[in-house]
Amino acid sequence: MGATSVLKARPARPPSPTEHTVAKKRTGRAPTGPGRRRQRAGMLMVAPALLHASLWIGLPVVASVVLAFTKYDVLTAPQFVGLDNFRDMLDDAVFRKSIVNTVIYTFFTVPFGMMLGLLVALALHTGLKARGIFRTAVFIPQVTATVAIALVWLWIYNPGNGLLNTLLSFLGIQGPAWLSSTSWAMPSVILVGIWQGIGMKMLIYLAALQSLPKELYEAASVDGASKVRQFFSITLPLLKPATFFVLITSMISAFQSFDQIYILTDGGPANSTTMMTFEIYKSAFREFRIGYASAQSLVLFVLLMGFTLVNRRIMGGTRGHN
Amino acid sequence: MELKRRSLLAAIGAGTAAAALSACGTGTSAGGSADGPAEGEITLLTPIYEGADGKTLLEKEILGGFRKKYPDVKVNVDYTTYEQLNEKITTGLAGGLLPDVLMMGVGWIPPFAAKKAIAELPEKFATAHDYEKRVLEPSRYDGKLYALPVVLDTRIVVYRKDHFAEAGIKKTPANWAELRAVAKQLTKNGRFGFDPFSIHLRQCWETFLFANGGQLFSADGKKVLFTDARGVEALQFFKDLIKDGSAVYAKKTDLGAPTNVQTGKASMMMTSSALWKQVGEQNPELLKDDKLGAFVLANRKPAMLQGGTLVTQSASSKHPAAARALVEYLATPESILGAAKQRGSVPGLKDLSDSSYVKENKFVDLSLQSMGDACSEGGTAAWMEIREKIKPTLEPAIVGNQSAKDAIAELGRLAEAAIGRM
């Protein structure tokens, strides 16, 4: 794996503007005598989580990879079929469509969601009165039952007496049938996705902001740097690990979004909102094609890996040091 | 060293997966004999008997009676929802732990019977009660009986009597030409004539296909028959209604929400027999003032799509005699009537057509009387796969510009591919 990235494990210090070069030298230290004891401690500390993941995620992944080359309907034992599932996939226009939809959905929900999440976190990081209430309010979609969320959005999008079209009618605009229109259903689902994801992104940014060293800001204030300047030269660079985390996890969860689709549109109309996880679910649990679903999962995984590596490259490239 | 450990993990992984998967095969092998005495501990998986009422009905009344008759059988109930029934069954099958007795939907029997996951029932069960012959068709595979119906749900047309009277319409439409004309006539003042879309598009199109004299598959389930003109006409009819402005796809309502005939936004709609119960809860005044009527859709012939929940027995049950006894007991008139009452469904027995429940529920009454016109979906071992393709494949013809012919042809292609994979 590449050497230049924020992903790289290394003891780091916050790269303050003046100590930048110092931070650079500290990376990549070779283990020495007592270092070996450290190494062993590190391995021991990772071991429980690693064992857990190997059993409960690693093993299922191995099983899925094996199943991807079989025909398996749970009623009879799996049958090796070579690349048949992948060949079927080439023929499957709906799955292709779901890949395109997933990418579009991710492309819109992730950047906008992250921007909004960061803005809200910045606003709620200040010493506002009642910020606890505001924070909770923004986080509430994360804990509200999906049925309640879906129902309210179904009502908002209702073409007849829904909130959105009522508002539009005040402006003299006749709104479309949001969720039943092949051109508007996807944007509608994207909006719900952004809305629902803000709380989580805010939470992580908020936690990261709280951990930033205050002295840097104090020093910058003394130096007369403006708030905007401080944000771009101190806050944003220091938020890089958090941003990377939010980016990767948001992208993964966007790729795996299922609930909104399941409840709002069922993938329709005419497959215009179907996504990869939804197709995987349908193949496995509605059509009993476990082998095919495993093959689809493999494609999803490879795609996600690809996107992650691209993101790592981008994030690594823009990072000032290392 | 790290590498070694990982390859070891992988090896263990592959081994366990193989063990698990090979065990699935043994899981579906036949259990003991069903002819012995009914005894032992069995599990019932059910998506119905929901809520507190349902639970009381099942555990106190139905199973209470069962325990009296079979004191040596202990029944554990595993409740699930319809939406997660597939996941429960899939995991149960894969783990070789399918519940002894399970309930599933119409159309599921052929795939499960074909793979010998469910057990054959003695033919005498088919004549134990006064079944309409057709009602047992979805329970059969290859001529043999595999399940018994518990509750049925039908798809009928419900209309507003007051709208009809207002427009001076005296009789309900007897074919599509009349239906289209009436729908057009009723479409005015922001009201639309006919809402066929508030039930699942798959079931809606199937009802129209059957009413047009069409069929889904050949008797052996190997050939696709819906690609003929009758299937195309059924889909084209929706397009015509939309063109007339008398049906609007975007105005369909969701399950459980007040329907368009309840709110008066539509004058007719395709709906399920269970609507009566829903209206009774949401708009009791409509029933009191006798504003709702119902009829069976007809074109070349009358057709009422009939679905429902069937009870069947796992082929791998360790206590087949006890399981069979429970299947039989859940399908007795008393058990059926209780379940139907609780859900507003149709009890599938002619014996019950004079019961006060059926007499009071006009949609159920009509359904039971019209059972001779009932048709069901399914009929092929590839049904689980095909049923998922119908709605998304037909939708482009309704919301988009695709022609009915192309959409049906595409569906036919997908269905043939699915059957070919069996």
Place this chain on the structure above:
Amino acid sequence: MATTELHRPGVVEKARPRTKGKPLSVGRIALYLTLTVVSLLMVAPFVWMVLTSLKTPVEIASQDAGLLPEHWEFGNYVDALKAAPFATYARNSFIIAFSHTLINVVVASMAGYALARIKFRGSEVIFYLFIAALMIPTYTKVLPEFLIVRFMPLAGGNDIFGQGGSGWLDSWWALIIPGAVTPFAVFLFRQFYLDLPVELEEAARLDGLGEFRIYARIMTPQVKPALTTVALLTFESSWNNFLWPLLVTRTDSLRVIQVGLSVFKTENGPQWHFLMAGTTLATLPMVVLFLIGQRYFVQGFATAGLK
């Protein structure tokens, strides 16, 4: 609402020294207004859920009913609670969510720490494996995971090869163990440990502290916001989990709150008034938990003395 101050006075002083005594500026008022609008957008479904839980079915179905219930049907709550043994379900959910939170915070923070601060052979590969593990969708994992639980050797009547019984099915093990540690938490912890100054651990090492102590005593107290975040998110997702508990349990006494709520979702459409009442009751603990938990985000950087 605006006067509710949730923070202990002392902490507040420390957290916002710069705002003290500042008069309300135009910018600040605009900020409050914006935040209020945003908050309203976010809580709308929640409020709607609560209001619906207090309506009669007729009112819910009615077209011209107002937003507020005509008669406040608090009886819905009483009736909903009678529909199933919700006390048992809530207890089970709490036990599971609490165990998950505890295990996840301890195990994942340890792993995150090691991956962030200790360079050992394979650490980078392991880190990538955790990220890769995040990418596996639920519906891909669920069947193999179920099979592992079912064929768990020497459990639930199984022999050493996992045959003969039902493994961990219908047991606390199945409910707690598979979901106890999440790669998400490992990843999150790692990113937070990454940012701590290296002087901290070097000073501790000079004092002769062992690696584990440095982790537990020196470094972990510095990432309290991350601990809170992981705790809140773990508890929340565990509390709201539905599919897995439904699949691995059969006995009513092992069922959880979200599965319990599904009694109100019948095939012919949900019983909205009961479903919303039950869902409100199930959501409230999460809201309260968050209100309390977010306090702990106020945490200064405790390293001031070191520099």
